[in-house]
Amino acid sequence: MVTDPNKATRKPRADSLRNRERLLAAAAEIFRAGGPEASLEAVARRAGVGIGTLYRHFPTREALFEAIYRREVEQLAGLAEALAKSEPPFRALRLWLHAGVRLTATKRGMLTALTLAIDKSSEIYAFSSAQLTLALGVLLRRASAAGEVRGDVEPEDVLQALVGLSLMGRQEDWETNVIRLVDIFVDGLRAAAPLPADAVAG
Amino acid sequence: MVTDPNKATRKPRADSLRNRERLLAAAAEIFRAGGPEASLEAVARRAGVGIGTLYRHFPTREALFEAIYRREVEQLAGLAEALAKSEPPFRALRLWLHAGVRLTATKRGMLTALTLAIDKSSEIYAFSSAQLTLALGVLLRRASAAGEVRGDVEPEDVLQALVGLSLMGRQEDWETNVIRLVDIFVDGLRAAAPLPADAVAG
DNA sequence: AATTATACGGAGGGTCCCTCCGTTTTCAAG
DNA sequence: CTTGAAAACGGAGGGACCCTCCGTATAATT
Numbered sequence: 001m002v003t004d005p006n007k008a009t010r011k012p013r014a015d016s017l018r019n020r021e022r023l024l025a026a027a028a029e030i031f032r033a034g035g036p037e038a039s040l041e042a043v044a045r046r047a048g049v050g051i052g053t054l055y056r057h058f059p060t061r062e063a064l065f066e067a068i069y070r071r072e073v074e075q076l077a078g079l080a081e082a083l084a085k086s087e088p089p090f091r092a093l094r095l096w097l098h099a100g101v102r103l104t105a106t107k108r109g110m111l112t113a114l115t116l117a118i119d120k121s122s123e124i125y126a127f128s129s130a131q132l133t134l135a136l137g138v139l140l141r142r143a144s145a146a147g148e149v150r151g152d153v154e155p156e157d158v159l160q161a162l163v164g165l166s167l168m169g170r171q172e173d174w175e176t177n178v179i180r181l182v183d184i185f186v187d188g189l190r191a192a193a194p195l196p197a198d199a200v201a202g
Numbered sequence: 203m204v205t206d207p208n209k210a211t212r213k214p215r216a217d218s219l220r221n222r223e224r225l226l227a228a229a230a231e232i233f234r235a236g237g238p239e240a241s242l243e244a245v246a247r248r249a250g251v252g253i254g255t256l257y258r259h260f261p262t263r264e265a266l267f268e269a270i271y272r273r274e275v276e277q278l279a280g281l282a283e284a285l286a287k288s289e290p291p292f293r294a295l296r297l298w299l300h301a302g303v304r305l306t307a308t309k310r311g312m313l314t315a316l317t318l319a320i321d322k323s324s325e326i327y328a329f330s331s332a333q334l335t336l337a338l339g340v341l342l343r344r345a346s347a348a349g350e351v352r353g354d355v356e357p358e359d360v361l362q363a364l365v366g367l368s369l370m371g372r373q374e375d376w377e378t379n380v381i382r383l384v385d386i387f388v389d390g391l392r393a394a395a396p397l398p399a400d401a402v403a404g
Numbered sequence: 405a406a407t408t409a410t411a412c413g414g415a416g417g418g419t420c421c422c423t424c425c426g427t428t429t430t431c432a433a434g
Numbered sequence: 435c436t437t438g439a440a441a442a443c444g445g446a447g448g449g450a451c452c453c454t455c456c457g458t459a460t461a462a463t464t
Contacts, residue, residue, distance in 0.1 A: 013430055013441060037239075039420060050444035055422065153386070161383050164366035181363050181387075184355070188390030215410060215461055241451065252413035257453065405464100412459070419452080428443065434436080 020057050022047040027064050036065070076100060080135030089143035094186055096139055100162050101178050132159055149189050161185050222259050224249040229266050238267070278302060282337030291345035296388055298341055302364050303380050334361055351391050363387050 026047035030038045040061065044054040058064040079099055083092040136155040143149040165181045228249035232240045242263060246256040260266040281301055285294040338357040345351040367383045 010431065010440070015429070016442060019442085040422090041420065044444095051422080052424085052444055053442075056442070059422095157379065157383060157386075160379070161367060161387075164368070164383075165363060166366070177359070177362070181359060181366075184359075184390040185363075185387050186390070188386040188388070212409070212462060217461070218411060221411085242453095243451065246413095253453085254413055254455085255411075258411070261453095407464075408462090410459100410461080413457100415456100416454090417452105419450105421448105421450080423447090425446100426444100428441105430441075431439095433438095 016057075019047070019049050019053055022049065023054055023057055023064075024067060028068050031065075031068070040064075074131065077131040077135040080138055084138050084142060089139070089146040090148040090190070093139045093143045093149070094183070096136065097158075097162055097182050097186065098179055101166050101175065101182060129156070129159070153189060158185075158189070218259075221249070221251050221255055224251065225256055225259055225266075226269060230270050233267075233270070242266075276333060279333040279337040282340055286340050286344060291341070291348045292350040292392075295341045295345045295351070296385070298338065299360075299364055299384050299388065300381055303368050303377065303384060331358070331361070355391060360387075360391070 023043065027043045030043045030046060034042070040054060041051050043064075044051045047054070058067065076099065080096055083096050086092075087095060133155045136159055140149065140153070140155050140158065144151045162182065165178055165185070225245065229245045232245045232248060236244070242256060243253050245266075246253045249256070260269065278301065282298055285298050288294075289297060335357045338361055342351065342355070342357050342360065346353045364384065367387065368380055
């Protein structure tokens with residue numbers, strides 16, 4: 001009667017699913033406002049569930065981050081494909097990076113959270129790295145094949161640059177500024193080939 | 203007799219100075235090991251003083267960070283002058299940035315701490331910004347005057363890029379990697395005039 | 405030695421973390 | 435529809451921290 005591995009799994013309980021959803025919504029809200037160190041008990045309160053329920057669904061703070069962040073990452077990854085089909089190579093690359101900046105602009109608090117999370121459990125890192133690396137890889141190889149970008153740079157590198165640059169801004173015109181920096185970086189990618197000292201390609 | 207330069211203010215108490223020093227040493231140790239969220243009570247314990255003493259000397263966690271970090275910053279700022287005298291412009295700029303990377307490599311935990319601190323109190327940000335901006339400004343203007351670097355970039359921007367890029371790495375060959383990224387960025391700076399707006403146009 | 409400005413230590417009230425377990429709800433078999 | 439048990443729920447409770455407050459101790463000055 002004991003182990004029947006393949007069969008007879010009960011349908012997941014409705015309240016469980018509902019609560020999980022509520023928790024995610026509440027958490028997104030709370031973290032967005034209060035930063036990555038906001039109280040989990042506050043999250044539970046806002047979700048209208050007991051603290052025990054929160055911990056059953058998300059055993060660690062990081063698990064909660066992960067669940068929320070995963071969606072964002074998937075969405076950004078999806079954008080890469082779209083751009084690869086609708087835009088010329090270099091432009092696609094640049095636009096994707098801009099989108100990355102913008103995403104982090106909106107989700108700033110969340111991103112800070114991530115820095116912390118990544119420090120500790122590297123599963124999220126593995127996942128998002130994989131997703132985004134793949135997505136960016138497409139754009140990068142495409143641009144490289146078109147001879148618009150140097151060929152010795154891996155998606156991981158560009159990704160690191162993107163996140164790093166995005167993580168900094170504190171001032172008013174934050175987003176604009178970061179985009180400038182990203183563009184400078186992209187220019188650096190472009191310059192790769194032995195560039196004649198004088199020329200400015202018209 | 204001895205000196206009374208400005209006012210009849212009492213000499214600071216010896217135990218106060220001693221405790222302040224002990225606290226700084228203990229804090230550096232504890233934070234280095236336990237990250238920016240380590241317990242302040244643990245710091246006090248290790249310093250062998252009461253928790254009240256800690257709070258009197260450093261009213262906030264950030265104040266503690268600031269005190270520790272200030273030294274590092276001053277040191278790095280000093281390096282800029284030295285390089286400006288001993289190296290050719292572009293090379294000086296590049297070397298300084300490399301040194302920046304390396305400093306953060308050693309003090310990684312501390313730097314993470316800083317990201318948090320900066321989020322909250324911006325005094326440290328103001329101070330270190332000022333120091334480093336000044337230092338970097340020298341190098342940048344020099345390189346720009348020599349025509350080796352585009353002229354429309356402010357030290358603040360490059361600084362942000364440096365810190366951002368440095369903040370990311372997680373892997374083995376972290377330092378090498380970041381230095382590569384910094385170099386790519388610097389290449390981007392070098393490209394005299396930005397290319398015509400073939401893309402972008404948000 | 406006496407005075408007094410300063411600094412010290414740590415108890416105390418509050419929040420948060422996370423576990424544990426008695427109670428409630430949901431599913432599905434009869 | 436009943437009913438029993440699997441699955442989920444809520445929240446009390448012990449421990450760690452945070453930070454304030456204030457009576458006590460001590461260094462500088464007279």
